[in-house]
Amino acid sequence: MRLFEITRRxxxxxxxxxxxVLGSGAxxxxxxxxxxxxxxxxxxxxxxxxxxxxxxxxxxLMNVYDGLVSYKDGTLEVEPALATDWSISEDGTxxxxxxxxxxxxxxxxxxxxxxxxxxxxxxxxxxxxxxNTGPFPLSFFFSAVQKVxxxxxxxxxxxxxxPYAPFLSNLAYPTGLIVSPDAVQQHGVDFGRNPSGxxxxxxxxxxxxxxxxVEKNADYWGGAPELDAVVFRPITDASTRTAEMxxxxxxLMVEVPPVALSEFQGNTFTVHEQAGPHVWFLILNTKxxxxxxxxxxxxxxxxxxxxxxVNDVLEGTAEVAAGPTPPAxxxxxxxxxxxxxYSPEKAKELLAEAGAEGAExxxxxxxxxxxxLDPITMGTAIQADLNAVGFKVNIETYEWNxxxxxxxxxxxxxxxxxxxxxxxxxxxxxxxxxxRTEAWPDKGGFNSGYYSNPKVDDLLETxxxxxxxxxxxxxxxxxxxxxxxxxxxxxxxxxxQNAVASDRxxxxxxxxxxxxxxxxxxxx
Amino acid sequence: xxGYILKRIVSAIPxxxxxxxxxxxxxxxxxxxxxxxxLGSYATPENVAKLNSDLGLDKPLVxxxxxxxxxxxxxxxxxxxxxxxxxxxxxxxxxGATLVLAGTAFVLCSLLGVAAxxxxxSRQYGLADKLITFVxxxxxxxxxxxxxxxxILIFAVNLRWFPVSGMWPIYGARDFSALISHLTLPAxxxxxxxxxxxxxxxxxxxxxxLRQDFIRTARAKGVSxxxxxxxxxxxxxxxxxxxxxxxxxxxxxxxxxYIEIVFxxxxxxxxxxxxxxxxxxxxxxxxxxxxxACYVLFNIAVDVAQSLLDPRIKA
Numbered sequence: 112m113r114l115f116e117i118t119r120r121x122x123x124x125x126x127x128x129x130x131x132v133l134g135s136g137a138x139x140x141x142x143x144x145x146x147x148x149x150x151x152x153x154x155x156x157x158x159x160x161x162x163x164x165x166x167x168x169x170x171x172l173m174n175v176y177d178g179l180v181s182y183k184d185g186t187l188e189v190e191p192a193l194a195t196d197w198s199i200s201e202d203g204t205x206x207x208x209x210x211x212x213x214x215x216x217x218x219x220x221x222x223x224x225x226x227x228x229x230x231x232x233x234x235x236x237x238x239x240x241x242x243n244t245g246p247f248p249l250s251f252f253f254s255a256v257q258k259v260x261x262x263x264x265x266x267x268x269x270x271x272x273x274p275y276a277p278f279l280s281n282l283a284y285p286t287g288l289i290v291s292p293d294a295v296q297q298h299g300v301d302f303g304r305n306p307s308g309x310x311x312x313x314x315x316x317x318x319x320x321x322x323x324x325v326e327k328n329a330d331y332w333g334g335a336p337e338l339d340a341v342v343f344r345p346i347t348d349a350s351t352r353t354a355e356m357x358x359x360x361x362x363l364m365v366e367v368p369p370v371a372l373s374e375f376q377g378n379t380f381t382v383h384e385q386a387g388p389h390v391w392f393l394i395l396n397t398k399x400x401x402x403x404x405x406x407x408x409x410x411x412x413x414x415x416x417x418x419x420x421v422n423d424v425l426e427g428t429a430e431v432a433a434g435p436t437p438p439a440x441x442x443x444x445x446x447x448x449x450x451x452x453y454s455p456e457k458a459k460e461l462l463a464e465a466g467a468e469g470a471e472x473x474x475x476x477x478x479x480x481x482x483x484l485d486p487i488t489m490g491t492a493i494q495a496d497l498n499a500v501g502f503k504v505n506i507e508t509y510e511w512n513x514x515x516x517x518x519x520x521x522x523x524x525x526x527x528x529x530x531x532x533x534x535x536x537x538x539x540x541x542x543x544x545x546x547r548t549e550a551w552p553d554k555g556g557f558n559s560g561y562y563s564n565p566k567v568d569d570l571l572e573t574x575x576x577x578x579x580x581x582x583x584x585x586x587x588x589x590x591x592x593x594x595x596x597x598x599x600x601x602x603x604x605x606x607x608q609n610a611v612a613s614d615r616x617x618x619x620x621x622x623x624x625x626x627x628x629x630x631x632x633x634x635x
Numbered sequence: 636x637x638g639y640i641l642k643r644i645v646s647a648i649p650x651x652x653x654x655x656x657x658x659x660x661x662x663x664x665x666x667x668x669x670x671x672x673x674l675g676s677y678a679t680p681e682n683v684a685k686l687n688s689d690l691g692l693d694k695p696l697v698x699x700x701x702x703x704x705x706x707x708x709x710x711x712x713x714x715x716x717x718x719x720x721x722x723x724x725x726x727x728x729x730x731g732a733t734l735v736l737a738g739t740a741f742v743l744c745s746l747l748g749v750a751a752x753x754x755x756x757s758r759q760y761g762l763a764d765k766l767i768t769f770v771x772x773x774x775x776x777x778x779x780x781x782x783x784x785x786x787i788l789i790f791a792v793n794l795r796w797f798p799v800s801g802m803w804p805i806y807g808a809r810d811f812s813a814l815i816s817h818l819t820l821p822a823x824x825x826x827x828x829x830x831x832x833x834x835x836x837x838x839x840x841x842x843x844x845l846r847q848d849f850i851r852t853a854r855a856k857g858v859s860x861x862x863x864x865x866x867x868x869x870x871x872x873x874x875x876x877x878x879x880x881x882x883x884x885x886x887x888x889x890x891x892x893y894i895e896i897v898f899x900x901x902x903x904x905x906x907x908x909x910x911x912x913x914x915x916x917x918x919x920x921x922x923x924x925x926x927x928a929c930y931v932l933f934n935i936a937v938d939v940a941q942s943l944l945d946p947r948i949k950a
Contacts, residue, residue: 143806154909157719164673246689246716248673251682303719319720319728320901322805342805346899347909350784355799358792481675512667512914515678519671555681 142362145339147616147634149627150352150361154320154345157303160288161234161247165481166534169285170365170627171323171343175217176288176308179208179227180279182624187388187440187536189279193222193289193309203274203578210265214332216291217313224261229292231259231269241295244302249286274576276583277537284536285626311336311630320345336630337618356380356611362634363619365610365627369426369485375611383610385621388439389482390432390541391532393493393601396522398561401470401502406461408598411528412451414458414500415493421604424488429604434591435546436538437605439623442580443538445588448595450602458500471503475518475529480511482532484606490530493601521552521559528601529559534625538587543571546594562599640939647931651924655707658923659700662916668692669716669914690716692916703920712921717913722921726903730925732802733902737884737891739818740825744887745880748830749869752837752876756845757864767834775831779890783824783897790820800899821898829887836879840872847871874945881937885930 142148155168160176163169179194194208214222232239234247235256255275260268271278281287294307306314311333312325323343329335344361346352353371356364367375367382375382395402395411402408417431430438433448462468476490477483487508494504507526509517518529533541543550548563550556567590574586595602610627612619617633670686671678687693694702706713712722751771755764791799797820803809804817844850845868853867854860892904899905903922910918 146806148805154718156717159719162719164675164677246686248670248682248686249677251677300714300719318803319718319725320732320906321801321803344801344805346800347905348896348899351787351800351897351899354787354792358795358799360799360805510667512672512912513665515671515675516667519678520680552680555679557679 141359142615144615144635146342147338147340147363147629147632148342148344148361150346150355150364151343152345152349152352152366153347155323155343158306158314158317158323159244159303160285160290160308161230161250162245162303163285164248166625169625171325172285172288172308173310173626174312174341174629175306175310175314175325176285176290177310178282178284178287178289179210180283182280182283182622182626184628185620185623187280187623188442189283192283197279199578203276203576204271206269206271206278207262208267208269210267211332212265214309215330216294216307216309217328218291218294218297218307220291220293222289222309223264224267225264226289226292227267228259228261229295230289231256233295234286241299244295244300247286252281252284252286274578276575276577277539280537283624312338312341315340331630333630337633338629341629356613359613362613362616363610364612365608367609367611369428372426372428372609379614381612381614381616381619383612383619383621384428384607385609385623386430386437386439386605386607387534387623387625388437388536389532389534389606389608389625390435390437390602391429391482391484391489391530391604391606392432392435393603394518394522394529394531394560395599395601396527396560397563397599398523400527401465401467401472402527402560404465404467405597406465407467407470408601409451410458410461410465410467410500411497411502411601412598413454413461414502415496415601415603416453417450417603418453420489420492424485424492425604425606428609429484429606432602432605434595434602435542435600436587436591439605440538440587443584443587445591447588448591451595451598455496455500462501468501469503470501472497472505472527473525474504474506475514475522475526476506476508477514477530478508478510480514480532482534482606483511483530484532484604486530489603493603518559519552519557521561523561531559532606536624538583539571539575542567542587542590542594543575546590546599547571560599562597564593564597567593567597636939636942639942640935643935643938647935650931651928654927655704655920655924656700658920659703662914662919663696663699665914667914669916672912672914673716703917707921707924712925713917715910715915715918717910717915717918722917723925725906725918726922726925729901729903729906729922730929732900733888733891733895733904735802735814736818736821736825736894736900736902737887739822740829740891741880741884741887743822743826744829744833744883747826748833748883749837749876751830751834753841753864753869753872755834755838756841757860759842764838771831771834774827775835777827778893779824779828780893780897782827783821783894786820786824787897802901821894821900824897825887825890825894828890829883832886833876833879833883837872837876840875840879841868843875844868844872874941877937877941877944881934884933884937888926888930 151167153167156163160172177192180189181192183190193211195211197208199206233241234250255271256269257272258270262268291307295302298305304317311328311331313328315326316324326340327336349368352364355361395408421429421431431450433450436444438444477486494506497504535541545557546562547568550558551561570586570590574583577583608621608625610621615635619632670683674682715722751767755767758764787799790796798817802817804813853863895902895905907922
């Protein structure tokens, strides 16, 4: 009998311990007013804008730094930021910027022409004393820059090796954000953990794997922000992030999984959605196999039920894509395009015409990856639709990095189609890198399906060299019509970025750039 | 005894060297390199080659291994490119967090498991035994991450007794009670599964001992049942229970990976998963070697403890 006394005693002790623990836990603190807690999807790599590539890191950086220019609220068009105005030479190769005066970095040093020169030299010049604070994986955004010169204390001139229309919008991209030269000199390779910029918030603390904290920059040149501080918490697991949001542990959550959206109905939460410069598509191998025939490529576009994919698989978190350019590039988008309708009959007709019934296809599917949404389920749905019109689709699934290693060198001899998604900052980027003849993989581009149309090549080259936005727009719109007709891809979806905010958050909106701008946000 | 410990430590060196070679080769062989992982959609062959050379990954494999090994022997584990931080600093931070979680779970599951096993064995086929066997089987059968998610849903989201995730509060004091309130759910989730295994094996170890002659002698001498079980039988059974605990320590450590992901515990398991996905070669290699070294040391400690407990096992 004594055994049971022991267990009873143990039970008592356990209960007592549990009560003690519950007592301390019951007073779960509410998040304080004026401090916004953001649930991020991952730990940032660094807070050095020149060194990072992930949207996750950009969300923090855009609040700590400014670029010479930035995107106008709600658009993807540039407006002045650290540069008050600029002029472009006739031939489009020289950009002269007048810099804002009286701006200082968070570390107290002055922002001026020397800072700008330092930033671009550090990134682009391999002999620069602080080039070793890299690597700078996206420095090729500025590979057209030949020289950056200081004309006077508040004027700088960029000389390009050829006219390059996306230059301004690349300056608005995080890779172009301006860091404090003093801070780089002081911290060297550790600058990424001791950042200093000119932005609305200044860096306060980085607790590894817990949080990055930024505080109000009361002297911000654009006016002090409303919030006292923002805490970015990395919560990699989407279910856990959702649970934190429901439990009140975070005030704002980005990248809500489609299946979790229904949890946030009701007055306590606001769901934000914003279409962005994202396109999800299938690369078709136009060089060999069934997809060398345009009719078969069009058949694939007709055969796939894109409505079902965006509504049922993605739960309405995306829209059907009509062509290669996302509608978020409003100024360059061709509004006359309508997506290929879902028409299995039309697809069967085209296949019969091309004599490609029963064609066997190898389809590369990835397990995940940046911007890839729900690639396995989407791939399976696509496989079913294609099989229904008479293809025989074999899926090969790969982990993201492996997948890229297979797709980027080109599909020839390996596969007929592959999933892919891109998020870009300029309507030039994706078609220039992935649709031109000069962008075939052996020439260092991403045209993994070997699409080639001299007219498209010509339009893209001309658009890149033009500095007149309305002229560029016309060229891009024509390109979209041709590419849609040629169907080198199956155009599937444009993702809408989403976020959920608690009812204590005011003044928040998502940007088409997918950046997170918090200087006008309030929290009660 | 000192000689024995030294001998064991020396014999651990080839094990660790072997592990370092295996993890190095695996990281070199898996498809997808760090440059591709960093560049993502922008990974052209040209950009990849340039970045790989910036990262020092363009040297021959053998040379890279010896550079890494040589640096490591001098205490330099290199710099993580995905976190932009010294590998050793990161690994120590993260391992500390894992130790708190896995250590708590290990102590809990050892105490609960052995106690459950002893009670089970002493009332073989009785109600307590059946009840414990049932609960234990249930615990073994449910995956720990599922238990973790259910715990979050019930105790953090609905009842709000505990925080959902993390190790420390974002605001407020980082004191012991804050740690306990963050630790409770993940530690319990991790404990459940390991407890079952320990309970099952302790039960059979106890049953075997209880059948032996010296137990009958003790009972004949009039030692109380409580004394027989807890003092005589358990001590003898510990000789076979301790190695089980040693093995379970490894199990708890690896099980912590799932729990760390579900509860966003800043531990080394989550670090390794992230590092592998990002192909952060140095961080994976450094982390694995560090964990392996700790595990080897722990096993030496277990063997030493066993030889102290049972003089028949020769030092």
